[in-house]
Amino acid sequence: MxxxxxxxxxxxxxxxxxxxxxxxxxxxxxxxxxxxxxxxxxxxxxxxxxxxxxxxxxxxxxxxxxxxxxxxxxxxxxxxxxxxxxxxxxxxxxxxxxxxxxxxxxxxxxxSLNLSLNKISNLSSSVFQDLKNLVNLSLNNNSVIRLPPGIFSSLSNLDVLILRQNYLNNFSAVAESVTHLSKLTKLDLCNNYLTSLHHSNHTDLPESLTTLYLCKNKLVTLACEWGFLSHVLLLDLSYNDQLPSRAFQGVDLRKLNYMRLRSTNVTVPELLNVSNVRGGNIDFSGMGLKTDNLLMELCSLLSTKVKFVKKLSLGSNGILSLRKNTLSNCPPIRGLLDLSFNHLKKVRCLHFLKGQDQIKKFTAEKNHLTSLMSCNRQNLSFPNLTDLSYRYNRILNVNSFAFHHTPNVKTLQLNINIIAYLDHKAFSGLTNLVTLRLDNNLLTDLYKDSFEDLHSLEILNLRNNQIAVLFNKTFHSLKHLHILDLGGNKITHFEESAFVGLDNLANFYLDGNNLKQIDSSKFKPFHATLEVLDLHGNQVSFSSKRTNSPFVNLTKLRILKLDAQMPHGLNMLPYAFFRGLNSLQSLYLTDNHIFSFAADTFDDLTNLTFLSLDNSCAGVMQLQPGVFKNLRKLSKLSARNMGIQSFSKEVFGNLTELQILLLNQNVMQSLDVNVLEALPKLRYLDLRNIPLSCTCLNSDLQNWTLTNQRVQLVLLYSLQCQDKKLQKSFYNFDTNVCYLDLGEYLFATTTTVILLLTIIPLLYTKLYWKLKYSYYVFRSWFGQHWRRLREKEEHCKYDAFISYNSADEPWVLDQLLPNLEGNGASFRLCLHHRDFELGRNIVDNIVSAVYSSRKTICVVSRHFLCSEWCSLEIQLASYRLFHELRDVLLLIFLEPIPERQLSAYHRMRKVMLKKTYLQWPGSDCTDPVKAQELFWNHLRRALRSGSSRFEEEDEGREEYFNQPPTDDDNYYLMP
The missing domain is CATH 3.80.10.10 (Ribonuclease Inhibitor)
Structure with a gap:
């Protein structure tokens, strides 16, 4: 436990x-x-x-x-x-x-438990112990060899037990296993290896058992007690080819209603002599009764045993022909006479049944009948015969008055023959006929008097013939016809009055024909009654969208099939094509090649509950918004393999009663969950074989499929992502990144990029050299030059770094250099061509020169303003001026430069506003020599300022410079 x-x-x-x-x-x-x-x-x-x-x-x-x-x-x-x-x-x-x-x-x-078609060979005695209410158990087609004791002991409610096609060979064990099953009514042991019905002395079959199948075993005897089968009503012993007649001796079969002995070694006379089975309850099919003498002997024996026969089965006896009155001596046949599966070539108006006027059903299926002769001259009639079947023969023609001897027949089956000729009067006199089957023959023509007498006909099946045209008034007498099946023919058109008289037609099958057009006028005779119209597999197509609706008169139609039009389907549906179909409930448009559905295509189908559009497009389908807007009663929509690209609320949102939606094999990569939520009755959704993308686009769909408890998503866990190489399942692809606030991040990123794209050009224009200077300063600092460049000014290598353009080099060499380094001035100057370190980066040389000099003198001219390197040098010097607060920059203008040309050089303008600059005296001054001498004195004084090296200069020179400036001074000393 x-x-x-x-x-x-x-x-x-x-x-x-x-x-x-x-x-x-x-x-x-x-x-x-x-x-x-x-x-x-x-x-x-x-x-x-x-x-x-x-x-x-x-x-x-x-x-x-x-x-x-x-x-x-x-x-x-x-x-x-x-x-x-x-x-x-x-x-x-x-x-x-x-x-x-x-x-x-x-x-x-x-x-009910069905374990059939497996390989079970052994079963435990307790395997079914918990199935106390089991009613049906099937172990058909397994390999069971034996049944262990008590295997069915707990199945007290078992009604049907099927053990067909196993390897059972011990009937006694089987009987013992079922003896206590008081509710068992059917036991099927066919196709096993039982050799007898031998059983133990205290074993009986349940009294409830009424049906016992023992066919296709190896029985050679019954060997059972007298009353062992006394409660059985149906016993099938067929295909036990070694079972003899004497096996039934000593067995009580009085209650038997039907016993089948096909393909056994039992002979009828001996069986009737040794057993107490009632002869009228034996199926004599397949018992070798193939001659008239044997049949007449059978009739004689039966006449001594029974007063009448409900069913006389003589099929599969190899009967070639029946002479007149062959069965006349049989007891009255009050039910069925079955002569199927014989070799009859003629039935001669059933003359062999003379005297059997109580017969109700006659069947001669699967014989060799080639024709049905005229019977109007035969003084023979079977007024009680209501069912007549000649199916599966070789009947080529049916002559006039062929059924004159069976005037009250209600069901006539002539299907699956080769009937090519049907006489105009073939069915003459069959005023009570209700069902006529002529399907699967070779009929080509029907005439207006072919069915003239069939006033009571309700079902007419002409399927799979060779009919090409329906002539006027072909069915004019069939006022009670309810079902007309003309499917599988070669009908190309109807004549104007072809359907006149079909006042009560409800089901009309025209599938599999060659119809190219359908006209509303042709359906007018049954406009108030027709409920089913099948036009599947024709050749209907339209070239204009302005064609009138062919269904405008069919106001009662419930089912319409237009699927699989040949050869390329319905390419388009005309405007208001379904007008008039206000009662339509089911519409089939499967397997067409419709290019598009207009938004008003289904507007008139307000009562539609089922719509099939499978394989009904010519490629990729973009359903129009509102195409299903009036289908508010639609409960099932099948739209498989339509090439649908999107699943939108505008298309599907109005289907408020939709319960089943089949969308498999389409091409949409995502589904809007809001649309699914807008379908309140939806409970079954098939999305198999759709290339769903495993991206954030479907994160909501994945979450919905895993949390919703209303809609069954068919085989969700088998759905694969679009990229099959990833081998990911849709239900568990990673969606963590999808739950970030992507909108916020995208906004911030976009805003930053836009600002950068706006600011960078401005910075480039306004701060290009400052940024470039900062870059070079940083690079120098990074290269361990910074500390050396920031040494104290007293230890500077040069008194001044001269920044000039090469075009002004003559002035620097002829004027500046002699007056500052010569004539007793003793200033140490740094010049490009003389003092820059060979092999060193020019930018590094400039930075080193600026920071190795106490002052920077910029010799400004128009050439200077155009030089990129001069611009860098003044940038570096101005940086020291404004950011380090060091008085390090001196400007010398070699020529007058207009204000408007200096406006673009904002850095230089800033220096000029903050510091005094020097103007080289030109030839236009009154005394050039004196002016130049005064210029050099001012420049030398500016170079000495802020340096202890020059503190011992004579006081007279200092007083001179402290005097107020003269007019000449104002010329070269500019504020």
Whole structure:
């Protein structure tokens, strides 16, 4: 007991473990039947081997499970413990070999168990112990050799037990296993290896058993007690080719209503002599009664045994012909005479049945009949005959008055022959005929008097003939015809009055013909009655959108089939094509090549509940907004393989009653969850074989499929991502990144980029050299030059760095250099051509020169202003001036430069406003020599300022410079 509890707990844990990964309304290997009210599940063709994996996620309210065509080999204990409400379980067409003892535990409600078409060879005696309410058990087509004692001991409610096609050879064990089944009514043991019905002395079949099938065994005797089969009503012993007549001696078969002995070694005379079976309840098919003498002998024997016969079956006896009055001496046949599967070539107006005027049904199917002759001259009639069948023969022609001898026949079956000629008066006199089947023949023409006398006809089947044209008034007498089937012919058109008289036609089948046009006037005779119109597989097409609706008069039509028009389908649907179909409930447009559906295509179909559009487009389909706007009663929409690109609310949002939506094999990469939420009645959604992208575009859809409990998404866990190389499943692709506030990040990023793109050009224009200077300063600092460049000014290598353009080099060499380094001035100057370090980067040389000099003298001219290197040098000097607050920059203008030309050089303008600059005296001054001398004195004084090296200069020179400036001074000393 402890072990049992442990197993149960383990099973429950497994179920819960599976359930935690199956949150949404979907199942890994099964599909809930949408028409079963959430109770039936189909687990078919999944190639699964583990049954627990197949049904592990099914809900406990399941009542029917079909697990067919898989690879299951084993059913372990407690497999169905989580399905206590199961009523029907079908595990057929698998490779099932073993079933554990407690495999069906907790299945006390199960009523039907089908384990057929497997490889079961051994069964435990306790395998069915928990199935106390089982009614039907099928072990058909397995490898069961023996039944262990007590295997069915707990199946007290078993009604049907099917053990057909196994390897059972011990009937006594079988009988013992079922003897206590007080409700068993049917036992099928066909196709086993039983040799007799021998049983133990105390074993009886249940009194409830009325049907026993023992066909296709190896029976050579019955060998059972007198009353062993006394309660059996139907006994099939056919195809036991060694079973003799004497086997029935000593067996009580008085209650038997039907016994089948086809292909046995039993002879009729001996059987009737040795047994107490009632002759009228024996099926004499396949018992070698192929001659008239044998048949007449049978009739004589039956006449001594019974007063009448309800059914006389003489099929498969090889009968070639029947002479007149052959069966006349038989007891009255009050039901069926069956002569099927013989070799009859003629029936001669049933003259062999003379005197059998009580017969009601006659069947001569699958014989060699070639024609039905005229019977109006025969003084023979069977007024009680109501059912007549000549199906599956070789009848080529039916002559006039062929059924004159059966005036009251109601069902006449002439289908599946080769009838090419049907006389105008073939059915003359059949005023009571209700059903006429002429399908699958070679009829080419029908005439206005072909059915003239068939006033009571309700069903006329002319399917699969060679009819090309329907002439006027062909059906004018068929005022009660309810179903007319003309499918599978070669009809190209109807004459104007072809359907006159069909006042009560409800079902009209014209599928598989060659109709190219459909005209409303042709359907006018039955406009108030027609409910089903099948135009499947014709050649209907339209070249203009302004064609009048052919259905405008069919106000009662409920089902319309227009699918698979040949050769390329309906390319377009005309304007208001479905006008008048206000009662239509089902519309089939499958397998067409419609280029587009207009927004008003289905506007008139306000009562439509089913619409099939599968494979009905010529490529990629973009459904128009509002195309389904009036289909507010639609409950099922099948739109598979239509090339639909988008799933929008404008298209599907009005389908408020939609319950089943099939969208598999389309091309949309995403589905809007809001549209699914807008379909309040939706409960079944098929998205298989759709290239859903595993991106953030579908993150909401993934979340919806895993959390919704209203809509079943068919086989969600088998849906793959669009990129099959990734081998990802749609239900578990990573969506973590999708839950970031992408809008906020995108806004911030976009704003930053825009600002940068706006500011950078401005910075480039206004601060280009400052940025460039900063870059070079940083690079110098990074190269460990910074500390050396920032040495104290007293240790500077030069008194001044001269910044000039090469065009002004003569002035520097002829004027500046002699007056500052010569004539007793003793200033140390730094010049490009003389003092820059060879092989060193020019920028590094400039930076080093600026920071190795106490002052920087810029010799400004128009050439200087155009030089990039001069601009850098003044930038570096001005940086020291403004940012380090060091008086290091001196400007010398060699020539007058207008204010407007200096406005672009804002850095230089800033220096000029802050510091005094020097102007080189030109030739226009009154005393050039004196002016130049005064210029050099001012420049030398400016170079000495701020340096201790020049503090001992004479006081007279200092006083001179402290005197107020003269007019000449104002010329070269500019504020």
């Amino acid at each position: 402890a072990g049992l509890k442990y197993k149960i707990l383990v099973s429950v844990a497994i179920v819960l473990h599976i359930a935690q990964f199956t949150v949404g309304y979907s199942f890994r290997n099964c599909t809930e039947d949408p028409n079963s009210n959430h109770t039936k599940f189909l687990c078919i063709r999944h190639q699964a081997k583990n049954i627990s994996a197949i049904i592990g996620d099914l809900p406990p309210y399941a009542t029917t499970i079909i697990i067919s065509i898989n690879l299951i080999k084993h059913i372990p204990d407690n497999t169905f413990v989580h399905l206590p409400n199961l009523r029907t379980l079908q595990i057929d067409n698998n490779h099932l070999e073993t079933i554990d003892n407690q495999a069906f535990q907790n299945m006390s409600q199960l009523k």
